[in-house]
Amino acid sequence: MTNFTMSLKLLVNKQDHKIMFAEVNKDFVDFLFYILTLPIGAITKLLAKEPLSGSLGDLYQSIENLNDMYILQNKTKDTVLNPKSSTNVPGQDLLSIPKDPPTNDRKYYRCARLCKYVTDDPKVVCPGCRNAMLNELAYVSTEAAKAVVEEVGFVKDVLTYMVMDDLVVKPMSIISTITYLNNLSIKDISVLEEREVPFGMEEGLKLVNASLVCKNVLTCVFLDSEDHVKII
């Protein structure tokens, strides 16, 4: 569970009961791209409570039901049923998919007197002071060190992005907004309304679900959903 919540600005067409687009920042775009990096098993598990339209839910269930005696000895069903994600974005906690920790299984040890020696075998005796080398050291891989310094996610934080109802992502600009509204022949601007909405765990789940079955995802998630999902 998480309290991480984003905020999106929506441009709503009140007349057609549709969302034209959302004005969002880096966090939301990162979240959308993060969805594409997820293992399909993780998505199936996530939506297990929803009635899935395809067969993936049944496939998932069948592995869950399969007796462990059929699984290879050095494998576990968890690899398939509970796959981890190796991507790191701030909004990922919204979907509660376990993270793959950076591979840091190497352990090193030294003595309590802090002599210059280091070993990977805690049973070794320090050649300097003859004490046991039991003090564990934390190993930092190049990747783990980079992760601390580097920016997280996928896109740059320098501008605002525009996400269309079908989740197409573009950099936001006044010109593209005007062109877009023009293309839709919107003459009466008064049918448009700006709305600010929170985007948390519930909306995140709805969005993943809607993105699998329809083209008007934002409308489904934010303008009362069920009937829209079924129409398309």
Ligand SMILES: [Zn+2]
């Ligand atoms: Zn020592």
